[in-house]
Protein backbone atom coordinates (compact mmCIF):
# COMPACT_ATOMS: atom_id res chain seq x y z
CA UNK A 639 0.00 0.00 0.00
CA UNK A 640 0.99 3.60 -0.57
CA UNK A 641 0.10 6.36 1.86
CA UNK A 642 -0.14 9.38 -0.43
CA UNK A 643 0.52 12.72 1.23
CA UNK A 644 -1.04 16.11 0.47
CA UNK A 645 1.15 18.31 -1.72
CA UNK A 646 1.59 20.68 1.21
CA UNK A 647 2.42 17.95 3.75
CA UNK A 648 5.30 18.86 6.04
CA UNK A 649 8.36 16.65 6.68
CA UNK A 650 7.04 16.10 10.23
CA UNK A 651 3.74 14.79 8.87
CA UNK A 652 5.62 12.40 6.54
CA UNK A 653 7.73 11.31 9.48
CA UNK A 654 4.62 10.60 11.58
CA UNK A 655 3.36 8.29 8.80
CA UNK A 656 6.73 6.51 8.72
CA UNK A 657 6.56 6.03 12.51
CA UNK A 658 3.02 4.65 12.34
CA UNK A 659 4.03 2.12 9.64
CA UNK A 660 6.99 1.00 11.74
CA UNK A 661 4.79 0.67 14.84
CA UNK A 662 2.63 -1.70 12.80
CA UNK A 663 5.73 -3.88 12.26
CA UNK A 664 6.30 -2.99 8.62
CA UNK A 665 9.04 -1.17 6.76
CA UNK A 666 8.33 2.37 5.49
CA UNK A 667 9.88 3.87 2.38
CA UNK A 668 9.17 7.54 1.55
CA UNK A 669 8.93 8.10 -2.21
CA UNK A 670 9.47 11.64 -3.36
CA UNK A 671 7.65 11.87 -6.71
CA UNK A 672 7.47 14.82 -9.08
CA UNK A 673 3.96 15.78 -8.04
CA UNK A 674 3.54 14.04 -4.69
CA UNK A 675 5.21 12.38 -1.78
CA UNK A 676 4.00 8.94 -0.81
CA UNK A 677 5.15 6.52 1.86
CA UNK A 678 5.22 2.89 0.77
CA UNK A 679 4.42 0.12 3.20
CA UNK A 680 6.79 -2.82 2.69
CA UNK A 681 7.10 -6.19 4.33
CA UNK A 682 3.38 -6.95 4.63
CA UNK A 683 2.13 -10.35 3.48
CA UNK A 684 -1.59 -9.59 3.49
CA UNK A 685 -3.54 -6.34 3.33
CA UNK A 686 -2.63 -3.36 5.52
CA UNK A 687 -5.23 -1.81 7.87
CA UNK A 688 -5.81 1.59 6.25
CA UNK A 689 -7.89 2.82 9.22
CA UNK A 690 -4.63 3.27 11.13
CA UNK A 691 -3.77 6.31 8.98
CA UNK A 692 -7.04 8.24 8.93
CA UNK A 693 -6.19 10.32 12.03
CA UNK A 694 -2.80 11.48 10.69
CA UNK A 695 -2.66 15.04 9.30
CA UNK A 696 -1.29 15.52 5.78
CA UNK A 697 -2.52 12.13 4.51
CA UNK A 698 -4.54 12.51 1.32
CA UNK A 699 -5.16 9.00 0.07
CA UNK A 700 -4.43 5.31 0.60
CA UNK A 701 -3.61 3.43 -2.59
CA UNK A 702 -3.56 -0.34 -2.40
CA UNK A 703 -0.94 -1.94 -4.67
CA UNK A 704 -2.82 -4.77 -6.31
CA UNK A 705 -0.11 -6.11 -8.61
CA UNK A 706 2.28 -8.75 -7.26
CA UNK A 707 5.18 -6.85 -8.89
CA UNK A 708 4.60 -4.01 -6.44
CA UNK A 709 7.53 -1.67 -6.91
CA UNK A 710 7.73 -2.34 -10.65
CA UNK A 711 4.07 -1.37 -11.14
CA UNK A 712 2.62 1.87 -12.45
CA UNK A 713 0.46 1.96 -9.30
CA UNK A 714 3.64 2.33 -7.27
CA UNK A 715 5.13 4.99 -9.51
CA UNK A 716 3.01 6.67 -12.19
CA UNK A 717 5.90 8.48 -13.87
CA UNK A 718 8.51 6.69 -16.01
CA UNK A 719 11.77 5.64 -14.37
CA UNK A 720 14.82 7.21 -15.96
CA UNK A 721 17.90 5.05 -15.59
CA UNK A 722 21.08 7.13 -15.47
CA UNK A 723 24.27 5.58 -16.79
CA UNK A 724 27.85 6.77 -16.46
CA UNK A 725 28.64 9.59 -18.85
CA UNK A 726 25.15 11.08 -18.85
CA UNK A 727 23.32 8.47 -20.97
CA UNK A 728 19.72 8.12 -19.79
CA UNK A 729 17.37 5.25 -20.58
CA UNK A 730 13.61 5.66 -20.21
CA UNK A 731 13.20 9.26 -21.29
CA UNK A 732 12.49 10.63 -24.72
CA UNK A 733 15.73 9.28 -26.22
CA UNK A 734 16.09 5.84 -27.76
CA UNK A 735 19.43 4.47 -26.55
CA UNK A 736 21.36 2.11 -28.80
CA UNK A 737 23.74 -0.36 -27.12
CA UNK A 738 25.91 -2.15 -29.64
CA UNK A 739 28.96 -4.36 -29.86
CA UNK A 740 29.99 -7.95 -30.35
CA UNK A 741 28.31 -10.93 -28.75
CA UNK A 742 31.64 -11.72 -27.07
CA UNK A 743 34.84 -9.85 -26.39
CA UNK A 744 37.42 -11.77 -28.47
CA UNK A 745 40.56 -9.63 -28.45
CA UNK A 746 41.71 -6.16 -27.50
CA UNK A 747 41.76 -5.11 -31.14
CA UNK A 748 38.30 -6.53 -31.89
CA UNK A 749 36.57 -4.77 -28.99
CA UNK A 750 38.38 -1.43 -29.35
CA UNK A 751 37.79 -1.32 -33.11
CA UNK A 752 34.13 -2.29 -32.73
CA UNK A 753 33.67 0.32 -30.00
CA UNK A 754 35.04 3.07 -32.23
CA UNK A 755 32.94 2.01 -35.20
CA UNK A 756 29.66 1.72 -33.29
CA UNK A 757 30.30 5.00 -31.51
CA UNK A 758 31.02 6.75 -34.82
CA UNK A 759 27.75 5.34 -36.14
CA UNK A 760 25.88 6.71 -33.10
CA UNK A 761 25.74 4.00 -30.40
CA UNK A 762 25.89 5.40 -26.88
CA UNK A 763 26.66 2.21 -24.93
CA UNK A 764 29.11 -0.61 -25.78
CA UNK A 765 28.01 -4.21 -25.29
CA UNK A 766 30.21 -7.29 -25.18
CA UNK A 767 30.20 -10.53 -23.22
CA UNK A 768 33.19 -11.61 -21.13
CA UNK A 769 31.29 -14.41 -19.38
CA UNK A 770 29.13 -16.21 -21.93
CA UNK A 771 26.18 -18.48 -21.12
CA UNK A 772 26.60 -21.00 -23.96
CA UNK A 773 24.18 -23.83 -24.64
CA UNK A 774 27.07 -26.23 -25.21
CA UNK A 775 29.94 -26.54 -22.71
CA UNK A 776 32.29 -26.99 -25.69
CA UNK A 777 31.46 -23.62 -27.27
CA UNK A 778 33.59 -20.51 -26.64
CA UNK A 779 32.87 -19.48 -23.04
CA UNK A 780 34.25 -15.94 -23.08
CA UNK A 781 37.53 -14.48 -21.88
CA UNK A 782 36.49 -13.75 -18.30
CA UNK A 783 38.37 -10.99 -16.50
CA UNK A 784 40.66 -10.35 -19.48
CA UNK A 785 37.53 -9.59 -21.52
CA UNK A 786 36.35 -7.15 -18.82
CA UNK A 787 39.72 -5.39 -18.85
CA UNK A 788 39.59 -4.97 -22.64
CA UNK A 789 36.02 -3.65 -22.38
CA UNK A 790 37.26 -1.08 -19.85
CA UNK A 791 40.01 -0.14 -22.27
CA UNK A 792 37.50 0.32 -25.09
CA UNK A 793 35.49 2.55 -22.74
CA UNK A 794 38.57 4.61 -21.94
CA UNK A 795 39.27 5.08 -25.64
CA UNK A 796 35.73 5.86 -26.78
CA UNK A 797 33.92 7.25 -23.73
CA UNK A 798 31.15 4.66 -24.17
CA UNK A 799 29.81 3.11 -20.95
CA UNK A 800 29.82 -0.70 -21.04
CA UNK A 801 27.15 -3.32 -20.49
CA UNK A 802 28.27 -6.88 -19.90
CA UNK A 803 26.71 -10.04 -18.54
CA UNK A 804 27.17 -11.41 -15.07
CA UNK A 805 26.31 -15.10 -14.88
CA UNK A 806 26.56 -16.02 -11.23
CA UNK A 807 26.52 -14.60 -7.74
CA UNK A 808 30.25 -15.28 -7.21
CA UNK A 809 31.29 -12.96 -10.04
CA UNK A 810 28.96 -10.01 -9.35
CA UNK A 811 31.63 -8.12 -7.45
CA UNK A 812 34.24 -8.68 -10.17
CA UNK A 813 31.94 -7.72 -13.06
CA UNK A 814 30.60 -4.69 -11.15
CA UNK A 815 34.18 -3.41 -10.80
CA UNK A 816 34.38 -3.00 -14.57
CA UNK A 817 30.81 -2.66 -15.90
CA UNK A 818 28.59 0.40 -16.01
CA UNK A 819 25.52 -1.80 -16.48
CA UNK A 820 25.20 -5.38 -15.23
CA UNK A 821 23.39 -7.60 -17.70
CA UNK A 822 21.33 -10.53 -16.44
CA UNK A 823 20.77 -12.84 -19.39
CA UNK A 824 17.67 -14.68 -20.52
CA UNK A 825 18.87 -17.97 -19.05
CA UNK A 826 19.26 -16.34 -15.64
CA UNK A 827 16.09 -14.25 -15.52
CA UNK A 828 14.74 -16.36 -12.69
CA UNK A 829 18.04 -16.96 -10.90
CA UNK A 830 16.70 -15.31 -7.78
CA UNK A 831 19.93 -15.26 -5.80
CA UNK A 832 21.66 -13.57 -8.74
CA UNK A 833 18.83 -11.03 -9.00
CA UNK A 834 19.17 -10.21 -5.30
CA UNK A 835 22.92 -9.88 -5.60
CA UNK A 836 22.81 -7.53 -8.60
CA UNK A 837 20.11 -5.59 -6.79
CA UNK A 838 22.53 -5.01 -3.94
CA UNK A 839 25.49 -4.19 -6.22
CA UNK A 840 24.39 -0.58 -6.67
CA UNK A 841 24.80 -0.51 -10.48
CA UNK A 842 22.14 -0.21 -13.19
CA UNK A 843 20.89 -3.61 -14.37
CA UNK A 844 19.80 -4.74 -17.82
CA UNK A 845 17.38 -7.61 -17.24
CA UNK A 846 16.62 -9.75 -20.27
CA UNK A 847 13.36 -11.63 -20.58
CA UNK A 848 13.70 -15.39 -20.29
CA UNK A 849 12.70 -17.08 -23.53
CA UNK A 850 10.03 -19.11 -21.79
CA UNK A 851 8.96 -16.36 -19.40
CA UNK A 852 5.76 -14.34 -19.42
CA UNK A 853 5.80 -10.55 -19.21
CA UNK A 854 4.47 -10.78 -15.64
CA UNK A 855 7.33 -13.13 -14.71
CA UNK A 856 9.76 -10.60 -16.19
CA UNK A 857 8.26 -7.87 -13.99
CA UNK A 858 8.44 -10.15 -10.95
CA UNK A 859 12.10 -10.84 -11.73
CA UNK A 860 12.68 -7.07 -11.85
CA UNK A 861 10.88 -6.84 -8.50
CA UNK A 862 13.66 -8.91 -6.89
CA UNK A 863 16.16 -6.23 -7.92
CA UNK A 864 13.90 -3.34 -6.87
CA UNK A 865 13.24 -5.01 -3.53
CA UNK A 866 16.98 -4.73 -2.79
CA UNK A 867 16.64 -0.95 -3.09
CA UNK A 868 17.99 -0.69 -6.66
CA UNK A 869 15.50 1.10 -8.91
CA UNK A 870 17.90 1.39 -11.87
CA UNK A 871 16.49 -1.47 -13.90
CA UNK A 872 16.16 -1.65 -17.68
CA UNK A 873 14.10 -4.50 -19.11
CA UNK A 874 14.86 -6.12 -22.45
CA UNK A 875 12.62 -8.13 -24.78
CA UNK A 876 14.89 -10.60 -26.59
CA UNK A 877 12.48 -13.10 -28.09
CA UNK A 878 10.60 -16.12 -26.83
CA UNK A 879 10.50 -19.72 -28.04
CA UNK A 880 7.77 -20.72 -30.44
CA UNK A 881 6.84 -23.70 -32.56
CA UNK A 882 8.37 -22.05 -35.63
CA UNK A 883 12.07 -22.68 -36.08
CA UNK A 884 12.49 -20.35 -39.07
CA UNK A 885 13.88 -17.69 -36.79
CA UNK A 886 15.87 -18.48 -33.65
CA UNK A 887 13.26 -16.90 -31.35
CA UNK A 888 10.12 -14.80 -31.85
CA UNK A 889 10.71 -11.19 -30.88
CA UNK A 890 7.58 -10.33 -28.91
CA UNK A 891 7.18 -6.65 -29.71
CA UNK A 892 3.75 -6.48 -28.09
CA UNK A 893 5.62 -6.85 -24.78
CA UNK A 894 6.91 -3.30 -25.23
CA UNK A 895 3.64 -1.33 -25.08
CA UNK A 896 2.38 -3.88 -22.54
CA UNK A 897 5.29 -3.27 -20.18
CA UNK A 898 4.89 0.48 -20.65
CA UNK A 899 1.31 0.19 -19.43
CA UNK A 900 2.01 -2.14 -16.50
CA UNK A 901 5.32 -0.69 -15.32
CA UNK A 902 7.32 2.51 -15.07
CA UNK A 903 10.56 0.70 -15.99
CA UNK A 904 12.15 1.27 -19.41
CA UNK A 905 12.14 -1.60 -21.88
CA UNK A 906 14.53 -2.17 -24.77
CA UNK A 907 14.50 -4.72 -27.57
CA UNK A 908 17.21 -7.09 -28.80
CA UNK A 909 16.47 -7.96 -32.43
CA UNK A 910 19.79 -9.84 -32.75
CA UNK A 911 18.93 -12.67 -30.37
CA UNK A 912 15.23 -12.11 -31.11
CA UNK A 913 15.63 -13.25 -34.71
CA UNK A 914 18.97 -15.05 -34.82
CA UNK A 915 19.22 -14.04 -38.49
CA UNK A 916 21.47 -11.20 -39.68
CA UNK A 917 19.10 -10.08 -42.42
CA UNK A 918 16.19 -9.73 -39.98
CA UNK A 919 17.93 -7.48 -37.45
CA UNK A 920 17.37 -4.21 -39.31
CA UNK A 921 13.62 -4.60 -40.00
CA UNK A 922 12.96 -5.76 -36.43
CA UNK A 923 15.05 -2.93 -35.00
CA UNK A 924 12.88 -0.49 -36.97
CA UNK A 925 9.76 -2.25 -35.71
CA UNK A 926 10.97 -2.17 -32.10
CA UNK A 927 11.56 1.58 -32.23
CA UNK A 928 8.13 2.01 -33.80
CA UNK A 929 6.61 -0.08 -30.98
CA UNK A 930 8.08 2.33 -28.43
CA UNK A 931 11.26 0.55 -27.31
CA UNK A 932 13.41 2.77 -25.07
CA UNK A 933 16.53 1.29 -26.57
CA UNK A 934 18.05 -1.38 -28.81
CA UNK A 935 20.68 -4.01 -28.06
CA UNK A 936 22.48 -4.93 -31.28
CA UNK A 937 25.27 -7.42 -31.97
CA UNK A 938 27.89 -5.87 -34.25
CA UNK A 939 31.30 -7.24 -35.32
CA UNK A 940 33.85 -5.93 -37.81
CA UNK A 941 33.87 -9.39 -39.45
CA UNK A 942 30.63 -11.17 -38.42
CA UNK A 943 31.49 -14.35 -40.33
CA UNK A 944 34.55 -14.76 -38.09
CA UNK A 945 32.74 -14.01 -34.78
CA UNK A 946 33.41 -16.61 -32.08
CA UNK A 947 29.76 -16.56 -30.99
CA UNK A 948 26.41 -15.67 -32.57
CA UNK A 949 27.95 -14.75 -35.94
CA UNK A 950 24.76 -15.67 -37.81
CA UNK A 951 22.82 -12.88 -36.13
CA UNK A 952 25.65 -10.36 -35.96
CA UNK A 953 25.68 -7.43 -38.37
CA UNK A 954 28.72 -5.66 -39.81
CA UNK A 955 29.67 -2.12 -38.83
CA UNK A 956 28.43 -0.90 -42.25
CA UNK A 957 25.06 -2.59 -41.72
CA UNK A 958 24.95 -1.00 -38.29
CA UNK A 959 25.43 2.46 -39.79
CA UNK A 960 22.41 1.85 -42.01
CA UNK A 961 20.41 0.54 -39.03
CA UNK A 962 21.15 3.75 -37.14
CA UNK A 963 20.07 5.90 -40.09
CA UNK A 964 16.78 4.09 -40.46
CA UNK A 965 16.06 3.97 -36.71
CA UNK A 966 16.63 7.73 -36.45
CA UNK A 967 13.94 8.22 -39.08
CA UNK A 968 11.49 5.95 -37.24
CA UNK A 969 12.22 7.66 -33.90
CA UNK A 970 11.62 11.02 -35.51
CA UNK A 971 8.28 9.83 -36.92
CA UNK A 972 7.00 9.02 -33.41
CA UNK A 973 8.33 12.15 -31.73
CA UNK A 974 11.45 10.57 -30.20
CA UNK A 975 15.13 10.86 -30.87
CA UNK A 976 18.00 8.38 -31.04
CA UNK A 977 20.51 9.38 -28.35
CA UNK A 978 23.80 10.73 -29.71
CA UNK A 979 27.20 9.80 -28.27
CA UNK A 980 28.99 12.46 -26.23
CA UNK A 981 32.06 14.04 -27.79
CA UNK A 982 34.62 12.12 -25.75
CA UNK A 983 37.56 9.84 -26.37
CA UNK A 984 39.47 9.50 -29.61
Ligand code: PEP
Nearest residue numbers: 767823824825846876911
Ligand atom coordinates in the same frame (compact mmCIF):
# COMPACT_ATOMS: atom_id res chain seq x y z
C1 PEP B 1 23.65 -11.66 -24.86
O1 PEP B 1 23.03 -10.58 -24.94
O2 PEP B 1 24.85 -11.76 -25.05
C2 PEP B 1 22.92 -12.89 -24.52
C3 PEP B 1 23.56 -13.99 -24.17
O3 PEP B 1 21.59 -12.75 -24.64
P1 PEP B 1 20.39 -13.64 -24.02
O4 PEP B 1 20.66 -13.73 -22.55
O5 PEP B 1 19.19 -12.84 -24.35
O6 PEP B 1 20.43 -14.97 -24.72
Ligand code: MN
Nearest residue numbers: 741937947948
Ligand atom coordinates in the same frame (compact mmCIF):
# COMPACT_ATOMS: atom_id res chain seq x y z
MN1 MN C 1 24.93 -13.25 -28.37
